[in-house]
Amino acid sequence: MTEEKNVYSIVTPQIEQLAELCHKSDIIDSELYTRFDVKRGLRDLNGKGVLTGLTHVSKITATKEVDGQTLPEDGELYYRGINVKELIKGSTQENRFAFEEVAYLLLFGQLPNQKELDDFKEALFFYRSLPTGFVRDIIMKAPSKDMMNTLSRSVLTLYSYDDNPDDTSLPNVLRQCMSLIALFPELAIYGYQAYNHYHEGNSLFIHPPRTDLSTAENILYLLRPDSQYTELEARILDICLILHMEHGGGNNSSFTTHLLSSSLTDTYSVMAAAIGSLKGPRHGGANIKVIRMFEDMENNLKDWTDDEEVSAYLEKLLAGEAFDKAGLIYGVGHAIYSKSDPRAQVFKGFVEQMAHEKGFDKEYALYDKVATLAPQIISKRRKMYKGVSVNVDFYSGFVYKMLGLPIELYTPIFAMARIVGWSAHRMEELANNGKIIRPAYKAIGPDMPYIPMNKRV
Template sequence: MSNELKRGLEGVLVAESELSHVDGEVGKLVYRGYDIEELARGASYEEVLHLLWHGSLPTRAELDDFRAELAAERAVDDEVLSTVRTLADAGDRPMAALRTAVSMLSAYDGDAEGEGVLAEGARITAKIPTVLAAFERARQGEAAVDPDPDLSHAGNFLYMLTGTEPDDVSEETFDMALTLHADHGLNASTFTALVIGSTMADVYSSVTGGIGALSGSLHGGANQDVMEMLHEVDASGKDPVEWVRDARENDRRIPGFGHRVYKVKDPRARILEGKLRDLADSSGDRKWLEYTTAIESHLADEGLVEKGIAPNVDFYSGSVYDAMGIPMDLYTPIFAMSRVGGWIAHVHEYQADNRLIRPRARYTGPEAAEFVPIDER
């Protein structure tokens, strides 16, 4: 048995998966063999869920049935929504509120016992947008909007969030963002969900754990960090390049750059940059597009990309959400709303040939401590 220490499990193979593959050297992401760009531009989030969960892109009839299955599960019990309102009134953080609500959902799922990962997972996936939209509306002092079964997963969330059906550009862009974030190998939150799933705990436990892992600033919070940076740039009155140059001279890290896997520009960032251009053209507001592209160009000229530090998905996702009027602290919960599909897929896949995940730690404590009775200490 090897005693080589791999901090953070970097480079350690712990499972085999057919779900997604990341090639960080060339900037490529595939779901079950399909390039992410093809899926983002040609398939809906529901189609991608079907691909991840059932192994194939659906036919039209299969997609209609799958959409109907999800739409039928969108309603959330009044007691859960009451708790969500209480958390909003108390000023709880959205990710913390989402974690609490998802855990609470299991108490109202009478069919959960022994039903299977995908059936439970479909209910969780369908209900997370309802919970999140209700939380935001409660913060604004507004009543929750009932889900609309005739709208897509993406369109329904935007409708519940605002009370108005989204325009085609916003719905298409949001749907694309959900697809781009649906899965990404064994990242920290997916691995957390997988560890919990390997104990044969229920899916609610795995998803709740995934949300907790995603809430950390080193994983899911970078898109909000990027947006806060852009607002700081704007408030400073400085040119974005000047601001970044000053920030780096003061040893500030520029959020949205660098990735544990990608050594070139994240393919999801390329796609979202294009959607940000579409939104800017649609609204006429090009400020965030001009800021982000100027910063990216400057850092490329400074040689960061050559060093393997390139824009990741977070560098553009925040600007895209902001262009749709979504509050900054909802960006990471929206990430969870998408990634839940990947968490469920990985747990379902792993449990088919399950082995309890149980790594070791190298002990570095004392070898022979002498015990002293409490009255003699």
């Protein structure tokens, strides 16, 4: 079996040559994108996204119009018209977990009263049970080291357990979406436990979910061997889930959701594709890069409090001379936000609180220093069409580290939250019965004559 697996991962000299042939035939002169006014990444030269749809689900603001000019301003994020800062402020002041409440808002367009919230929670809790034998027969078989792939495989397999998997009527799709919202924590965490046991040789813990716990509490309960957690840990995880729950219809994974939903494919295929999008390091996988970057920074800095030494390391990052040589300072900058990412603003105070409780004050001080220095260094070295600031990924990985969460689950936790936004966007796409999404690509290669086999060189 081991020998057979190795065959699949060998890149032979022939494959190397064929890959070079692919590259040679596929590369496109960058000047042509300008000539034909192609919006690469569906964004214009100023970074503004091409308008491809309308949505009620959420709104992001990062600029303001002054005397006909578009100027950057502090970013704001709204869920169904309500500022996410107010949602978190309200739940914090009233001392309650709010993931389920905000999920209701995103799905149904209004905040629930107490009875509506209780009924919604009861419906979600009803779906927390996986099909009989699913953990044994699916999750425990061929565990993967990548939890996003494990999550995607489990979601696709649930299609086979659904009596009406292809029915795209709104009641049926809502039922499927609520089931996946409820099940994502179990699918990802059980997948990790299987990997941790079979690949890493550690003890196997499969705790059954509890229907009396919030989603944030349930995640910690399922993951930890002793199922224990503090109130602060669960509250900060709840806030993290809310901040990651939704971010407009144009982000890569939500656009993927709209794209596939427009073809009227099934919910499981849509969500598996969205998971695949979120997995990428340019999207949901960014917080892992932040953690790895800071680990490298901490190992290479002699004095974490020295502005000059920290700045010198950041300069090396941008020059491609440090960490992964990619020329990036991970967690700094965003496609939309310029002056500030509201999610990072909200998160920062809670992160500082947890750092103090957990004994990570020194690490937090370094994060705070980089958050100040990095935008200055980037703006000096690179021509910017807008400002730059730290984003939510800058802090989220640090929070997961302080919570003692395994790095394999960092991006799946993002998915546990974003499944709500994906569900809202899928419902919206289907409710409007729009056209299949089909943007245009311009063919630029010359027409070629067919050459018979005996005349080919």
